Amino acid sequence: MNQLLRKVAVTALSVTMVTSSFAWIGGQQAYAAENRATATASSTGVTQAYESLFQTDNIIDVKITINDADWQSMLESPMDKDYKQVSVEVDGNKLDNVGFSTKGNMTLRSVASMEDSDRYSFRLKFDKYDKTQTLLGLDKMVLNNNYTDPSYMREILHYEALRSIGMDVPMTNYVNLYVNGELVGFYTGVEAVDDSYLERNYGEDYEDGVLYDTEEKSYLQYEEDGEYSTLSKDLGSDKDKTKLKNFIQALNEMPEGEKGDIESVLDVDSALQYIAGNTVLGNYDSYNGDKGHNYMLYSDANGKFTVVPWDFNMSFNGYSAGGGGRGTATTGSTTTNTNATNVSIDEPVLGISMESVPMINNLLAVPEYKGKYLTYVNELTDYLEGIQDRITELSAKIRSYVDADPTKFYTTEQFESNIVYSANGDTGSGMGGGKTPPEGFEGMTPPEGMEGMTPPEGMEGMTPPDGTTPPTRPSGTAAGDGTTDPTANTGDNSTRPGGNFGGGQGMSSMASGSITTFALNRLANLQEQLGREVTPLPETDEQPDNTTSNETTDPAAISVTVDGQMVTFPGQEPLEVSGQVMIPVNAIFEAVGAEVTWNPTAKTVTAVLNDQTFVLKIGSSTATVNGTSVEIDSPAIIKNSRTLVPVRFISEALGLKVDWDQSTATVKITSQ
Numbered sequence: 274m275n276q277l278l279r280k281v282a283v284t285a286l287s288v289t290m291v292t293s294s295f296a297w298i299g300g301q302q303a304y305a306a307e308n309r310a311t312a313t314a315s316s317t318g319v320t321q322a323y324e325s326l327f328q329t330d331n332i333i334d335v336k337i338t339i340n341d342a343d344w345q346s347m348l349e350s351p352m353d354k355d356y357k358q359v360s361v362e363v364d365g366n367k368l369d370n371v372g373f374s375t376k377g378n379m380t381l382r383s384v385a386s387m388e389d390s391d392r393y394s395f396r397l398k399f400d401k402y403d404k405t406q407t408l409l410g411l412d413k414m415v416l417n418n419n420y421t422d423p424s425y426m427r428e429i430l431h432y433e434a435l436r437s438i439g440m441d442v443p444m445t446n447y448v449n450l451y452v453n454g455e456l457v458g459f460y461t462g463v464e465a466v467d468d469s470y471l472e473r474n475y476g477e478d479y480e481d482g483v484l485y486d487t488e489e490k491s492y493l494q495y496e497e498d499g500e501y502s503t504l505s506k507d508l509g510s511d512k513d514k515t516k517l518k519n520f521i522q523a524l525n526e527m528p529e530g531e532k533g534d535i536e537s538v539l540d541v542d543s544a545l546q547y548i549a550g551n552t553v554l555g556n557y558d559s560y561n562g563d564k565g566h567n568y569m570l571y572s573d574a575n576g577k578f579t580v581v582p583w584d585f586n587m588s589f590n591g592y593s594a595g596g597g598g599r600g601t602a603t604t605g606s607t608t609t610n611t612n613a614t615n616v617s618i619d620e621p622v623l624g625i626s627m628e629s630v631p632m633i634n635n636l637l638a639v640p641e642y643k644g645k646y647l648t649y650v651n652e653l654t655d656y657l658e659g660i661q662d663r664i665t666e667l668s669a670k671i672r673s674y675v676d677a678d679p680t681k682f683y684t685t686e687q688f689e690s691n692i693v694y695s696a697n698g699d700t701g702s703g704m705g706g707g708k709t710p711p712e713g714f715e716g717m718t719p720p721e722g723m724e725g726m727t728p729p730e731g732m733e734g735m736t737p738p739d740g741t742t743p744p745t746r747p748s749g750t751a752a753g754d755g756t757t758d759p760t761a762n763t764g765d766n767s768t769r770p771g772g773n774f775g776g777g778q779g780m781s782s783m784a785s786g787s788i789t790t791f792a793l794n795r796l797a798n799l800q801e802q803l804g805r806e807v808t809p810l811p812e813t814d815e816q817p818d819n820t821t822s823n824e825t826t827d828p829a830a831i832s833v834t835v836d837g838q839m840v841t842f843p844g845q846e847p848l849e850v851s852g853q854v855m856i857p858v859n860a861i862f863e864a865v866g867a868e869v870t871w872n873p874t875a876k877t878v879t880a881v882l883n884d885q886t887f888v889l890k891i892g893s894s895t896a897t898v899n900g901t902s903v904e905i906d907s908p909a910i911i912k913n914s915r916t917l918v919p920v921r922f923i924s925e926a927l928g929l930k931v932d933w934d935q936s937t938a939t940v941k942i943t944s945q
Contacts, residue, residue: 321469321473322410323411327445327446329444331447332449332671333364333446333448334451335364337360338359339359340357341453344452347393351384351391352375352381354375358402366409368408371397371399371402371406373396373398374398381394384418391680395416395450396465397416399411399412411464413469415462415465416461422587422591423682423690424692424785427585427785428463432585435550439546441579443470444464447459448460448462449674458679459675459677467508475571480509481574483506483571484569484570485507485517488505488566492560492631494631507569515576516578517578520572520576523535523539524538527631527635531639543580544632547580547582548632553653553795554657555589555591557592557613560632562592589791618647621633661694668692686869687784690787691784691785691788691789692789694810695790696810796808797810831848831940832940833856834941834942835942836942840861840864854919854920855920856920862882865944867880867882867887878916885899906919907919929944930944
């Protein structure tokens, strides 16, 4: 499929209704489709050979050869973002004298603060040392580390959704990144917004224009004699930011409910598509949220700007704008947005007021633009109706690579939990903070703006059933024919010069909630807002995630020791239910050295310890030990996405001795 994205001038239906009760009926849907079919293509873009590398589902190898001292320097001083000269092979295409550096801002600071991970995002600049050199026409690409995203899909799917409505966006793929012959990790590859991107989308005359990048608080509010320091020029020439200032002034001076001069300085469709995408897909680490960043502005020679989307790793409710996902729209707003799942399509902001973001507030006040925006919202809702099948399809392609990823922030079990629907899972909270750091996470500096954040209600569901320890991966190397062996883990991470590419298991408290759970709940909410038929949520076997009448009121009072060592239970403490001490199974399995796997389809936990194989199905009153069916005193339950079973049963099933000390409320487990 040719990835050249054509700019399309759409003659959309002008709609005067602007209330949230907007009814989407078949006639208007047909009208929108007809207008798209008869639209006039105005593309001036140039097809590039590198497009073949960036099919969404492509999984390619990127192999870096770097001087050991340079590699060590990068890992020891990642915040410098200094380019190092390397040789690189991208999907078999070899180049020398390529620039290689770390990248990022908040994500980079966060990983740099970790004690157990050096899994940075990187950039490759193919023309850094030779201005004539490109990779099949590509001058720069980035390799994103999937920070906060156990699904590995948020960025890929958001860009894909925007393509489905005709927006010009960067292309993506998946990358197995090797450095000096060793697999560093499984990354998301993204076409950088640079010369090659601009030429691909805007044609050979792109150099006559100017590209601006945004830092936090780039709200585009007009300032008399403002310098607009949060918007920095990346490419091209714009003396004294004249074009940029003209755009911002025209945007802010739009007469209420009228276009004014905005169409002379803004490709309005690109802005409406960007806003609609963030609204539908829950991306508030963006202009729609309190950070006011993660987009670019490209102006042609005449000073007309186009919005270029960027950085979607916290899409699908991965970021809680305004703190904890419970930020409300502020002064002047008529709608309270309590979380990303139920954000109003009429006031599509979270953690900030409509009045603070003129590119949303002023555009949506124009009836014609509001109609176009709602058309995009509906088309993206169409995309969301197929999201469960798409996630299933994509997960099947990347599962083995995720499992083999030696530096992933999250476990394979967390990946599986993040791509399935959970009735008890988190739907309203994104990346959180303020929880007690898991072991190995204490040294991490909170991302800017998140210090002291109170964890949102329901945040506990952001972690998967039981577990922060991945299954053991077989060691190995790349296949001898040069192709990637998805099961390979090339050995001891400690041998990397200067690096600690451990799995970063402390990241569990920073994990975004289930992408599927959010998507399906958001879909139902959007369908209701749009007056469409509401898709029922999936039925699950999970028990309600709340306190039962038989549950003790102080579950944290129960302690557990294994051979005299206290066991910790991140995310869910043991409970006493109907006289049974219920305990998160994975914590005990880990404490005794058992190997654990989770099957989200069958909803089974399997543990292997010495010659004992234990299989437990959620909600079942029986389990199997070495193939023999055994009755359980109380069925397993799920609470806060942890699987809990009677401690006596699971310990005795694994050949352990269990004693209960009533005076200290302590369960004592000892090896026999």
